[in-house]
Amino acid sequence: MSNAGPFQLALIEDDPEVRSLMKLLLNSGTDYYCRAYENAEAFLKELPLIDPDLILMDIDLGPGLSGIEALKKIHQTGRKLNTVMLTIHEDDDSVFGALCAGATGYLIKGASPVQLLEVVRQACLGGAPMSPRIARRVVSTFHIGQSNPLSKREKEVLAMLCEGDSYKEISEKLFISGSTVRTHIKHIYEKLEVHSRAEVVSKAIREKLI
Amino acid sequence: MSNAGPFQLALIEDDPEVRSLMKLLLNSGTDYYCRAYENAEAFLKELPLIDPDLILMDIDLGPGLSGIEALKKIHQTGRKLNTVMLTIHEDDDSVFGALCAGATGYLIKGASPVQLLEVVRQACLGGAPMSPRIARRVVSTFHIGQSNPLSKREKEVLAMLCEGDSYKEISEKLFISGSTVRTHIKHIYEKLEVHSRAEVVSKAIREKLI
DNA sequence: TAGTAAATCCCCCATCTGTAGTATATGAGC
DNA sequence: GCTCATATACTACAGATGGGGGATTTACTA
Numbered sequence A, B: 001m002s003n004a005g006p007f008q009l010a011l012i013e014d015d016p017e018v019r020s021l022m023k024l025l026l027n028s029g030t031d032y033y034c035r036a037y038e039n040a041e042a043f044l045k046e047l048p049l050i051d052p053d054l055i056l057m058d059i060d061l062g063p064g065l066s067g068i069e070a071l072k073k074i075h076q077t078g079r080k081l082n083t084v085m086l087t088i089h090e091d092d093d094s095v096f097g098a099l100c101a102g103a104t105g106y107l108i109k110g111a112s113p114v115q116l117l118e119v120v121r122q123a124c125l126g127g128a129p130m131s132p133r134i135a136r137r138v139v140s141t142f143h144i145g146q147s148n149p150l151s152k153r154e155k156e157v158l159a160m161l162c163e164g165d166s167y168k169e170i171s172e173k174l175f176i177s178g179s180t181v182r183t184h185i186k187h188i189y190e191k192l193e194v195h196s197r198a199e200v201v202s203k204a205i206r207e208k209l210i
Numbered sequence C: 001t002a003g004t005a006a007a008t009c010c011c012c013c014a015t016c017t018g019t020a021g022t023a024t025a026t027g028a029g030c
Numbered sequence D: 001g002c003t004c005a006t007a008t009a010c011t012a013c014a015g016a017t018g019g020g021g022g023a024t025t026t027a028c029t030a
Helices: A016-027 A040-049 A067-076 A092-101 A113-124 A132-141 A152-163 A167-174 A178-192 A197-206 B016-027 B040-049 B067-076 B092-100 B113-124 B132-141 B152-163 B167-174 B178-192 B197-206
Strands: A007-012 A032-037 A054-058 A082-087 A105-108 B007-012 B032-037 B054-058 B082-087 B105-108
Touching (some): A007 A016, A007 A040, A007 A113, A016 A032, A016 A113, A032 A040, A040 A067, A054 A067, A054 A113, A067 A082, A082 A092, A082 A113, A092 A105, A152 A167, A152 A178, A152 A197, A152 B197, A178 A197, B007 B016, B007 B040, B007 B113, B016 B032, B016 B113, B032 B040, B040 B067, B054 B067, B054 B113, B067 B082, B067 B092, B082 B092, B082 B113, B092 B105, B152 B178, B167 B178, B178 B197
Parallel strands (some): A007 A054, A054 A082, B007 B054, B054 B082
16 A cells, blocks of 8 residues: 555656656655656566556557556556556547556546646545546446456356356356356356355345456 | 326325315326225225225324324235325434335325325326435335345345355354254245245345345 | 244255366467 | 467266255234
């Protein structure tokens, strides 16, 4: 967790002007310490050495990895890092895609310094800065099939488990052997850290994994 | 279901003045046909012969059955009848109690004719007329242990089933034998018409039976 | 008083479930 | 080319589960 000291920020932004301006602004007080990177590759290279409280990532990075791709890479490392995406237009779909890929919020590039600082503050304090419209869309869809580590097939099996289907019924519906169903279920249990049908159904429904 | 024709109403109200006024008002148009009763006993006696779309029941009936007691009697008949309770004060607790006992909404007696008609209209169309404050209280508590046919003990067992507890764990936590647990679960399955843990957990969570 | 529902307990037994271990083919990523 | 995840498939076994009975006590109700 982030302790009392200044929050460590990482800014990934290809436009030199925007980058230096934002860095300057964020470093102007004692609240933040901001490192800036020209592209995702440079940031990912240095990531193992730093521990940022918040990442500010341009969604439209120039050549190389896009912001969303970089975001996925970051999440693949297994570290839970807060990322706010920087975008020019508040385009619902791309912002929504970023949130699905793991972003905790976003910031419009045309935002005023005050707004910038407010968004960063919110994000550092565990908030999820976004517009109400995006927020509503997020809450209704966000948890469906994203943060769960199950494969496509496993999700299918899980859905049937929740319907109350037995191994046999599942195997018949999916045209696979009962053994395979058992293997899938074994993997589902491992991934979700449960040990019975009741638990898996409970978890799946409550966490909207299906 | 109520078809196109005028909605059949039944009004149970002990105050002769209020009774005749409300009846007059409700019968003034072609939307409703309202029968009025002086007490719950008279209504219950005639109930087998009629099929009201909506019952308007005074919560503070004079001698004999109270409105809430009458409401319970109505529900004991097994017929699913919409009942709007009539109350003088919007007293949270008594209104809430009425809703828990099976009322679909309530009407303040001091309401204007327009409000009365609106509440009746809402109730006939499947609404649940009540204040937002009551509504919030209801949605959070209403489904816990009311419309489900399970006994107290069965609900306890059901909750544990949903937690993923095995027969053995349940028996140990409740200080009863495994046999008793099995019997309870058998009854739960019968009442909820399911045949496995997965189904019962799914149903219980989705229908907020726990 | 008879009947009913709830809560407690027991038996038998077929089937299902969870766990463990092994194995093959495939495709994506490094 | 190697590794990892996925999807497929199998064997074996202990223990859990679900369905079928039957039984007793208590408490409320008709």
